[in-house]
Every structure is written in C-alpha cells, then in structure tokens.
Amino acid sequence: MEGAVGDVARGRERCQRRAWAEAFALLARADDRSPLGAEDLELLAVSAYLVGRDAEYLDALDRAHRLHAAEERWTRAARCAFWIGLRFLLRGETGRATAWHARAGRLLVRGGGDSVERGYLLLPEAEQRLRAGDALRAYAIAADAAAAGERFGDVDLVAIARHLQGRARLHEGAVQEGLGLLDEVMLAATAGELSPIPTGLLYCSVIDCCRTVHALDRAREWTAALARWCDDQPEMVSFTGACRVHRAEVLLLCGDWPAATAEALRARARAATDRGSGGEAAYQLGEVHRLCGEEPAAQELYRLASEEGREPQPGLALLRLAQGRVGAAKAAIRRVLGTTPDPLARTRLLPAAVDILLAARERAEAWSAAAELQVIAARFDTAVLRALSQQARASVELADGNALAALDLARRAGEVWAMLEAPHPAAQVRVVAGLACRALGDDEGCGLELEAARQVFARLGAAADAARVAALARSARPRRAHGLTPRELEVLRLVAAGRSNKDIARTLHRSEKTVDRHVSSILGKLHVPSRAAATAFAYEHELV
Numbered sequence: 001m002e003g004a005v006g007d008v009a010r011g012r013e014r015c016q017r018r019a020w021a022e023a024f025a026l027l028a029r030a031d032d033r034s035p036l037g038a039e040d041l042e043l044l045a046v047s048a049y050l051v052g053r054d055a056e057y058l059d060a061l062d063r064a065h066r067l068h069a070a071e072e073r074w075t076r077a078a079r080c081a082f083w084i085g086l087r088f089l090l091r092g093e094t095g096r097a098t099a100w101h102a103r104a105g106r107l108l109v110r111g112g113g114d115s116v117e118r119g120y121l122l123l124p125e126a127e128q129r130l131r132a133g134d135a136l137r138a139y140a141i142a143a144d145a146a147a148a149g150e151r152f153g154d155v156d157l158v159a160i161a162r163h164l165q166g167r168a169r170l171h172e173g174a175v176q177e178g179l180g181l182l183d184e185v186m187l188a189a190t191a192g193e194l195s196p197i198p199t200g201l202l203y204c205s206v207i208d209c210c211r212t213v214h215a216l217d218r219a220r221e222w223t224a225a226l227a228r229w230c231d232d233q234p235e236m237v238s239f240t241g242a243c244r245v246h247r248a249e250v251l252l253l254c255g256d257w258p259a260a261t262a263e264a265l266r267a268r269a270r271a272a273t274d275r276g277s278g279g280e281a282a283y284q285l286g287e288v289h290r291l292c293g294e295e296p297a298a299q300e301l302y303r304l305a306s307e308e309g310r311e312p313q314p315g316l317a318l319l320r321l322a323q324g325r326v327g328a329a330k331a332a333i334r335r336v337l338g339t340t341p342d343p344l345a346r347t348r349l350l351p352a353a354v355d356i357l358l359a360a361r362e363r364a365e366a367w368s369a370a371a372e373l374q375v376i377a378a379r380f381d382t383a384v385l386r387a388l389s390q391q392a393r394a395s396v397e398l399a400d401g402n403a404l405a406a407l408d409l410a411r412r413a414g415e416v417w418a419m420l421e422a423p424h425p426a427a428q429v430r431v432v433a434g435l436a437c438r439a440l441g442d443d444e445g446c447g448l449e450l451e452a453a454r455q456v457f458a459r460l461g462a463a464a465d466a467a468r469v470a471a472l473a474r475s476a477r478p479r480r481a482h483g484l485t486p487r488e489l490e491v492l493r494l495v496a497a498g499r500s501n502k503d504i505a506r507t508l509h510r511s512e513k514t515v516d517r518h519v520s521s522i523l524g525k526l527h528v529p530s531r532a533a534a535t536a537f538a539y540e541h542e543l544v
Contacts, residue, residue, distance in 0.1 A: 007033070008040055015043050018196070021235035023047040028056070038067035042080070049087075049197055052237035058084060074111030078104040082120045083197075089124060090201075097124070119148025119157050126164045130171065139168035156198045159188045163202055167209055173379045175213055182206045183218070190225050200239035203229065207246050212344050214384035216253070216420055223250050241270035241277030248284045255423040255460055261288050279310030286312070290319050291424065293464035311336065314352035321356050322464055329356045337369075343376045347385060350376075354392040358399050363497065370396045387416035391425070394432045400507065401493035403439035403486070410436060424465075427456035431469055439493070441486045447473060483525040489543065491518040496535040496544045 011026035024047035030036060036044060041064035048056040065080035085100030101124050108117055122145040129138035142164035149157030166181030186206055189199050203226040210219040223246040230236060230243045244267035251260035267281035286301035298319050302312035313336040320329035333353045340346055350373040357366035370392040377389035394409035410433040417426035434449030450473040457466035484492065487508075494504045501519060505512040519531070528534050538544045 005030075008036070011047075012040070012043060015047060018233045019235055020047045020050040020233065024051050024053065024056075031060075035063075038064045038071075038073075038076070041067065045083075046196060050200075050233075050236045050238050054087075058087060069107065074107045075115045075117045078107040078111070078115075078117045079120065081107060082117065082123075085124065089127070116148055116152035116154045116157060119145045119152070119154070119161070122148070123157075123160055123164065126161075126168075130164065130168055133171075135168040135171040139165050142168065155188060155193050156195050159185050159194055159202060160198060163205060166206075170209060170213055170380075175215075175380050175382060179210070179213075179215055179218060182209055186222055186225065189229075199229065204239060204242045204246075211246075211249070213380050214347065214382050214388070216382075216384050216422075219246070220250050220254075223247055237270065241267045241281070244270070245277050245280045245284060248281065252284060252287060253420075253422050253424075255421075257288050257292070257461055261285060264288070279305045279308030282308060283310050283312065283315060286319075287315050290315055290322070291465070292461050293322075293467075295319060295323060314349050317356060318352050321359055326356070326360050330360045330362070333357075344380065347373060347376055347380075347388065351388050351392050354395055358395060363396070363399055366396050366399070383416050383420065387413040387425070387429075390416075391429050391432065394429070394436070398432060398436055398439065400497065401439070401490040402507065403436045403490060407433055407436035407440070423456050424460060424462065427453040427460075427462075427465070430456075431472070435472070439486070439489055441489070484522065488518055488522050488525070491515060492522050492534060492538050493544050495519065495522070495531050496538045 007026045007030035011023050011030060014020075014023035014026060024044065027036065027040060027044040027047060031041075031044060041060045045057050045060035045064065048054075048060060061080050061084050065077045065084065068074075068077035068080060081100050081104035085097045085104065088094075088100060089097035101121060104117070104121055108115065108121070122141050126138045126141040126145065129135075129141060142161045146158050146161035146165065149155070149159075149161060162181050163185045166178045166185065169175075169178030169181060172178075185202055188194055189202050189206075194202070203222065207219055207222050207226065210216075210222065223243070226239070226243045227247060230240045244263045248260045248264040248267065251257070251263060264281045264284040267277045268285070270277060282301045282305040286298045286305060289295075289298035289301060298315070302316040302319065306312045313332055317329045317332040317336075320326075320332065333349065333356050337346065337349055337353060340349060350369050353369045354366050354373075357363075357369060370389070373392050374389045377385040390409045390413035394406045394413065397403075397409060398406035410429050414426055414429045414433065417423075417429060430449045430453040434446045434453065437443075437445035437449060450469050454466050454469040454473065457463075457469060490508065491504060494507065499507070501512055501515045504510075505515045508515070522534055523529070523531075526534055526537050528537055
C-alpha cells in the first residue's frame with residue numbers, strides 16, 4: 001500500500017510538472033496495486049490522453065464517472081461523461097458521443113440546480129448546429145455557454161465557447177469578428193490559463209480555422225505558439241503530430257522546403273499515436289516532392305495520404321498536369337469539386353482547377369472557376385484569398401488575350417505574396433506577369449520577370465518550374481517581327497480561341513468595325529488568306 005501511495009503522490013507531482021509519461025506510468029502502477037479514487041483517476045485520464053493512450057483515457061474517465069455517481073456527486077460524474085462524449089465526437093463516433101452527453105444530462109437532472117456542467121453540455125449542441133450550417137443558432141448557444149463559464153469562473157468553458165462563437169462568425173463570412181474571437185481564445189491559451197487538454201484542442205482548432213480562411217499571418221503566429229507549448233512538454237504525444245503538420249505547411253509556403261520535409265517526417269513518425277496527422281503529413285511531403293519535380297515519390301505519398309483518409313487533391317491532379325496527363329488531371333479536379341460543397345474548402349481546389357482547365361483548353365470552365373473564387377474571396381475577405389483570386393483571374397485574362405488586365409491582376413497578387421514572404425506563389429505570378437508583358441510587346445519586361453521567377457524556383461529547388469520558365473524565356477523572341485501591334489496580337493489570340501468579331505469587340509470594348517479592321521490588318525501582315533490560317537500561324541509561332 002505504501003508503494004501505491006508514494007506512486008500516487010509522485011504521479012500528482014509529475015502532472016504539476018507536465019511530465020506526462022512519468023505521471024501516467026506512476027499513476028497506472030498505483031492503480032494496478034490499489035484502485036485509484038475518482039480524482040486521481042481523472043489525473044490518470046489526463047496523462048493517458050496526453051501520451052496518446054486513448055483506450056486508457058476513456059477507461060479511467062469512465063471509472064471516475066462511475067465512482068462520482070456512486071457517491072452521488074452528480075455534477076462531477078456529468079463532467080466526466082461530457083469529456084468521454086467529446087472524445088467520441090472528435091473520433092467521429094457520433095452515436096456514442098450522443099449517448100454519453102445524454103447520460104450527462106440525466107445526471108445533472110438528478111443533481112438539480114444550476115451548475116457549470118450545464119454550460120458544458122451546451123457545447124455539443126452548438127457544434128451540432130454549426131455542422132448543420134445553422135451558424136446563427138450555434139453562435140447563440142455558444143454565447144449561453146460562455147455566460148455560464150463566466151458565471152462560474154470556468155476559464156476552460158469560456159474559451160471553448162468563444163472558440164465556437166468565432167467559428168460560427170467565420171462560417172457567416174464575418175471573418176474579422178470571427179478571427180477576433182479566436183484571438184481572444186489564443187490569448188488565454190498562450191498565457192497558460194487553460195487546462196492541458198482544452199489548450200491543445202483549441203490550439204489545433206484555431207490554427208485549422210486560420211488555414212481554412214487563409215489567414216496566413218495568424219496561422220503562422222499561432223503555429224509558432226503551439227510549437228513552443230509542445231516543446232515545453234517533451235513527453236507529450238497528443239497534439240505534437242498536428243503541430244508538426246501545421247509547421248510543415250507554414251514552412252512550405254515560406255520557402256524552407258528542407259525544414260518542411262523534416263517536420264512532416266516527424267509528424268509521420270507520430271501517426272500511430274496522433275490520429276489524423278499521418279495522412280496530412282504524407283500529403284505535405286507529397287507537395288514538396290511534386291514541387292521539386294520528384295514525381296514517383298510524390299505519387300507514392302499522395303497514395304499514402306489517400307489510404308490514411310486525406311483527400312490527395314489538388315496535389316495529385318497538379319502532378320498529373322506536370323506529367324502531361326491533362327485528361328486525368330481534369331477528371332480528378334472535376335470530381336473533387338463536384339463532391340466539395342463548402343465554399344472555403346473549394347478555395348483550396350479552384351486555383352488548381354483554373355490552371356488545369358486552361359491547359360485542357362476549357363476556357364469557359366476556367367472562367368467559371370475563377371469567377372467563383374472571386375465571389376468567395378469577396379465574402380471571406382483575407383489577403384491570401386484576394387491574391388489567389390487575382391492570380392486565377394490573371395491567368396484566364398491572359399488566355400483570353402486581355403494582357404493589360406492580366407498584368408494588373410498579376411502585379412496586385414504579387415504584392416500580397418511578397419508581403420507575406422511566400423516565394424513560390426510570388427514566382428508563379430511573376431511568370432504570368434512576364435507572359436502578359438510579352439503579349440504586350442514588352443520583351444525586355446518579359447525577360448526580367450521570367451528571369452526573376454527562374455532564380456526563385458532554382459533557389460527553392462523547384463526544378464520543373466525552373467526548367468519550364470527557362471524554356472519560356474528562350475521562346476520569348478520579339479513578337480513584333482511580323483509587324484503586329486500589341487492590340488493586333490490580342491485580337492489574333494481571340495481569333496485563335498474561336499471568338500467571333502462581335503465577341504472580340506465586346507471583350508475589348510471596341511466597335512465591331514474596329515475589330516474588322518484589326519482582323520484585315522492581321523491577315524495582310526501575316527500574308528494568310530483566312531482566320532483559320534491566321535490561327536494556324538499563331539499556334540505554329542507560339543503566339544498563343
């Protein structure tokens with residue numbers, strides 16, 4: 001008995017020091033010798049959760065709940081039941097989650113009176129409303145939960161409820177208000193005011209929310225804070241895999257691809273004990289290999305991501321595009337768009353869809369994708385979404401011969417990527433700007449843009465992109481050798497796209513007579529007899 005008592009005391013002390021593996025080992029050993037009381041079982045549960053021992057977490061909390069109920073401590077029993085139900089909810093086991101939360105409700109009825117646990121039981125109701133798309137009702141229910149937390153001085157409940165309110169506002173498109181509420185939650189988390197499990201859950205959820213609305217600056221800030229929190233608890237297993245995945249994604253965007261690879265590999269190593277991180281880590285590794293032109297490795301990693309429940313698109317479709325398998329890329333991106341109704345989730349697919357559809361010469365569909373992205377970017381107004389929309393529209397404007405519009409949009413998107421220190425998308429948009437310069441007859445400007453992009457790609461290790469841009473630069477011969485003006489080049493590209501003079505006039509905001517004159521001049525300067533012959537000339541001489 002003395003050994004068990006000593007282990008319990010040491011286990012409690014290790015919990016205070018956040019030495020979770022030691023705490024779990026000591027408390028589990030004490031429990032084997034002599035069954036723990038309800039309070040110590042709750043400590044055992046916390047340490048089990050944080051070292052990735054899910055079954056032991058649920059078992060210890062279940063036993064604590066039963067002991068509390070046996071002693072008619074109804075509110076404590078209900079709180080244990082709530083956390084068991086939440087764990088099942090996070091695992092996607094809705095039936096068990098609902099049953100445990102219903103049990104918690106019945107226990108509170110037996111206890112009578114007001115209690116903070118009643119506020120906790122509002123949380124799954126708010127979550128259910130949010131998942132059903134009723135953001136207004138979810139916000140109201142979460143506000144009631146936050147009020148209960150404030151009334152009883154429970155900082156964990158207040159933070160979780162505010163987090164739900166923030167998510168509800170994001171779903172409504174009130175992005176700044178939603179992010180403000182999430183910032184408030186993170187203030188409590190970073191100050192160490194919250195219990196360990198709520199802290200980890202809120203870090204991961206808030207970062208995911210920031211990623212969803214493309215709030216890159218906040219995602220970076222909170223990912224760094226999560227990393228510090230995890231590093232301060234080296235024995236912790238839960239949350240560290242998700243943390244490393246978030247780090248990998250941020251590092252990838254910031255251009256430190258070796259560090260991104262290292263973080264994703266560490267996340268893969270935690271996949272067995274940190275549910276959900278393995279597939280996401282495989283996807284991030286696939287992205288690095290795709291961007292580096294390492295196609296077999298990228299394909300294998302996308303396959304692993306899919307096996308582990310992570311949709312491998314749009315990365316796999318972009319890989320197929322790089323391989324020249326345009327049809328496969330188009331089919332894949334159409335399929336995933338067709339099964340992804342959420343607007344914010346679609347923003348991760350639509351930029352790739354524009355590139356793929358343009359490569360497939362599906363210009364009308366590419367325009368539709370770019371227009372949809374523009375609408376979503378206007379609703380959820382963040383800098384990254386604006387840049388993604390501008391970049392997509394620049395590509396379709398260029399494909400339709402509107403070089404000036406394309407150049408303006410590319411420049412505006414480039415400013416955002418430069419401000420956010422995201423080198424790869426910044427280089428991608430410089431390629432679009434360079435091609436727009438070339439279409440306008442500014443071959444020197446084209447060369448400068450393409451060379452700047454090539455140097456960034458080479459520094460990053462994006463071998464395929466660097467080779468593609470080098471080829472574009474070699475082909476960027478003066479385009480006025482055939483005597484065509486920049487406006488005539490625009491008209492020729494629209495002719496080559498199959499557009500009628502009436503359509504071209506509407507697109508360029510010119511009269512049909514003016515377009516007729518441009519077409520006649522083009523045929524004369526190129527010494528060709530027809531629009532079809534002019535189209536053939538344009539493709540042969542890489543004018544489109």
